[in-house]
Amino acid sequence: MKIMTQYKDGNYSIDVSRGILRDKISDYIKNYNQVFYLADKNVYDLHKNGKLSFIDEPILMEQGEASKYFDAFSSLLETLLEKGIQRTSLLVIIGGGAAGDAGGFAASSILRGVDYIHVPTTLLAHDSSIGGKTAINSKHGKNLIGAFYRPKGVIYDLDFLDSLPESEILSGFGEVIKHALLRDQQTVDALMETTINGIDINEIEPFIIKGIETKMDHVIRDENEADVRKHLNLGHTLGHAIEYRYKMPHGIAVTLGIYAALYISNELNQEQTFDLKHYYEYFKGLNYPIDMLKEIDADEMISLMSKDKKNQSVNRVGYIVMNSTGEARFTELEQDLLTKFINSLKESL
Numbered sequence: 001m002k003i004m005t006q007y008k009d010g011n012y013s014i015d016v017s018r019g020i021l022r023d024k025i026s027d028y029i030k031n032y033n034q035v036f037y038l039a040d041k042n043v044y045d046l047h048k049n050g051k052l053s054f055i056d057e058p059i060l061m062e063q064g065e066a067s068k069y070f071d072a073f074s075s076l077l078e079t080l081l082e083k084g085i086q087r088t089s090l091l092v093i094i095g096g097g098a099a100g101d102a103g104g105f106a107a108s109s110i111l112r113g114v115d116y117i118h119v120p121t122t123l124l125a126h127d128s129s130i131g132g133k134t135a136i137n138s139k140h141g142k143n144l145i146g147a148f149y150r151p152k153g154v155i156y157d158l159d160f161l162d163s164l165p166e167s168e169i170l171s172g173f174g175e176v177i178k179h180a181l182l183r184d185q186q187t188v189d190a191l192m193e194t195t196i197n198g199i200d201i202n203e204i205e206p207f208i209i210k211g212i213e214t215k216m217d218h219v220i221r222d223e224n225e226a227d228v229r230k231h232l233n234l235g236h237t238l239g240h241a242i243e244y245r246y247k248m249p250h251g252i253a254v255t256l257g258i259y260a261a262l263y264i265s266n267e268l269n270q271e272q273t274f275d276l277k278h279y280y281e282y283f284k285g286l287n288y289p290i291d292m293l294k295e296i297d298a299d300e301m302i303s304l305m306s307k308d309k310k311n312q313s314v315n316r317v318g319y320i321v322m323n324s325t326g327e328a329r330f331t332e333l334e335q336d337l338l339t340k341f342i343n344s345l346k347e348s349l
Helices: 021-029 041-047 064-068 070-082 097-112 158-163 166-183 185-195 201-221 228-233 236-246 250-269 276-285 290-294 298-305 335-348
Strands: 002-004 013-017 035-040 059-061 090-095 115-120 133-138 141-148 153-157 316-324 327-334
Touching: 002 201, 013 201, 021 090, 021 115, 021 153, 035 041, 035 097, 041 059, 041 090, 041 158, 059 070, 059 097, 064 070, 064 097, 064 133, 070 097, 090 097, 097 115, 097 133, 097 141, 141 236, 153 158, 158 201, 166 185, 166 201, 166 228, 166 250, 185 201, 201 228, 228 316, 228 327, 236 250, 236 298, 236 316, 250 276, 250 290, 250 316, 250 335, 276 290, 290 335, 298 335, 316 335, 327 335
Parallel strands: 013 153, 035 059, 035 090, 090 115, 115 153
Antiparallel strands: 002 013, 133 141, 316 327
């Protein structure tokens, strides 16, 4: 399936299917004299004798989030410069969300910008590869240094998902849940029914497509995150703090953040907009560590959340809440009120 972006200019395609990698890459690289392959170490080790056997001497990136810190990022840039990268070169970035974030930021910054395409290899990257957000981490928090920089294309070969461990499937599925909540109740109900007994990659492929379409809709309407694109951060404000503090996989932490956002939404709406018991049992049944929310320290979480890039005011935290399924909104919560919500959430579990 091909999904085309709908910007005024600078559009690109997102190709999603099985077994498409080599042919689609060939379509891109024929337009460049010099191509550099950047690959997550773990992904390359898994597939170097299979799907990636056609690649000679890729530049290997640190696995996962380790690629998004200064030392690894600096090493990547220096390696590209040493190999003689030019402004007319193409980067092909192969890996999950972290590789895409770091590799995309490298493309945006080296020589003031070179072209790149992303080859997502995880379920999580169905979200992160769309929309041109690139970033690396700081000691102060996640994704605080980066740029909006569109790829020339995305090649999402779903064959890669067959080799994912359960933790990676759970992590990526957190973003699938998020997109369903941002879409409509019908999608949420269908997704929960399909996965009530577990997550089967083949069965959720239609929801992966819906997730890409949902994200693309938000990004096209608001590329630089001034308005509705912020809604895509549902679950991420607290989720990023949990991820950073407990070194938890991104999408798993986001799922905990989603549950917290639904709880806070109920509190702000002053009604039971969301059946929290239903979501608790669903997340628990899929082996998300939802009870870990009992352990978080409100002051520590707010200290981390106060550094979130969405914040617009001192002593307030920007937060995405839900008026109802399919209707998100951005609000700013006083830190004292957010402390109260977190502590009451802990008590409710």
